Amino acid sequence: MCGIVGIVRNDTKPVDEVLLARMTAAIRHRGPDDDGFYVKGSVGLGMRRLSIIDLKGGQQPIHNQDRTAWIVFNGEIYNYLELREKLEKLGHTFYTNSDTEAIVHAYDRYGADCPKHLRGMFAFAIWDETTQELFLARDRVGKKPLLYAQLNDQFLFGSEFGALLLHPDVSRDIEPKALDYYLSFMCVPAPLTAYRVIRKLEPGHTLRWRKGEIRIERYWQPDFSHKLKISEKEAGERALDVLRDAVRVRLMSEVPLGAFLSGGIDSSAVVALMSEVSSEPIKTFSIGFEEQDFSELHHARRIAEYVGADHHEFIVRPNALEVLPLLVEHYGEPFADSSAVPTYYVARETRKHVTVALNGDGGDESFAGYERYAAMQLAQKYHRLPALLRESVLEQAVGLIPTSESRRSRVRDAKRFLQAASLPKVERYLRWVSVFDAGAKRELYSQSFSRETANIHARELLEPWFLRANGAGIVDAALQADIMTYLPNDLLVKVDIATMAVSLEARSPFL
DSSP: OEEEEEEEESSSOOOOHHHHHHHHHTTGGGOBSEEEEEEETTEEEEEEEOOOSSTTTOOSSEEOTTSOEEEEEEEEETTHHHHHHHHHHTTOOOSSOOHHHHHHHHHHHHGGGGGGGOOEEEEEEEEETTTTEEEEEEOSSOSSOOEEEEOSSEEEEESSHHHHTTSTTOOOOBOHHHHHHHHHHSSOOTTOOSBSSEEEOOTTEEEEEETTEEEEEEOOOOOOOOOOOOOHHHHHHHHHHHHHHHHHHTTOOSSOEEEEOOSSHHHHHHHHHHHHHOSSOOEEEEEEESSGGGOOHHHHHHHHHHHTOEEEEEEEOOOHHHHHHHHHHHHOSOOOOTTHHHHHHHHHHHTTTOSEEEOOTTHHHHHTOSHHHHHHHHHHHHHTSOHHIIIIIIHHHHHHSOOOGGGHHHHHHHHHHHHHHTSOHHHHHHHHHOSSOHHHHHHHSOHHHHHHTTTOOTHHHHHHHHHHTTTSOHHHHHHHHHHHTHIIIIIHHHHHHHHHTTTOEEEOTTO
């Protein structure tokens, strides 16, 4: 796991090496063990390394066989040994045992299709001296971040905003559409960022830069069209086999490794499967709070005892004044997922014991675990009821229910459900996942900002995925929308920032 940065100029002027070094130093927390640079004329690559695999020989940047392609890489490739063996049979010669070198050789062999051959989490950049082309790629669901900025005379990329914002030519002017989307989704979705000039490379995409020209292409997106006709029992067995293999490959490490354990189904399943293949007790880490209503340590403790884990519990007293300035610095743009704070705390405490931690992230998106998926299905049935029954009986009846303290949330949820159930499916889903609707935004905005954002509609983020799922079930459509929007823009950002802020690598077997 690392942090990467780069500067490539359109002209023949040499790269500012001092600036490149400063940009690289800004992400030292992502890789405290080592740094490395490739500088040649108008091209400069930099990286900070958190050593996990091939501790002695994996220093970056790493080159291909004839030193014509150079890579800086953030992530882990779990199939790199199989890929290496395949490439060696095709005549490639390796000089390290690192997964990074397997990528640059895959680029030599497969060109822009090389990400299709990788299993893992990744964001990388390759400078090809032969074609004078820069090649960027990001993993399928966006587990690793990759930002870029196209300036008048140069192109920049980096793992975090803190690196790019050090460049004097990067403007801090705000992107209005990003702010509008943020108020809907509490995060800024790719390819937007809070800054007009900076963009995120979207998950499952590659970017090719040559002489100031950019070409972006998608190489992957989810496909729900293929349905298996198997029994529920067989489906369960096959799902378990796939998850078991996903856990197994993520245990590859030359440094101490453990797992986050919340006590929920997802993290518990990961820990149980880890314990099956490990000869030693698994190190597990759970966070609790003094307020019992918010603490689930007893669930985690039961799972840890069941699998015989070496269990660690942390009781935290959240101090927003202490942690928020740090998180603001690392996020670099607005982000309002309230679990960002406890996620940072558990990562910080876990890092005192291990360098790598597996988690249960992605379980809900893989198995439709959120309540909103059931709500979408129920709304389809509700929508088929006669309008008279819906509008004159059910909706009025719910509106008349007195809201006591003990049942406030259930009544509120019922009202919210009915308010959205009759809407078209995209609008309905937006109502359930967004925070500020168009009316609330108008109350917040100045007249000038309202005019500037008049043609921006939050539904545009979700619509393509619902349209693409046309003909599929409503749950499939919602899952696809979440995998391509909520997952990479909220959940995975939160985990990457929280863990990398303390130099901890997080691995997600469900993804």
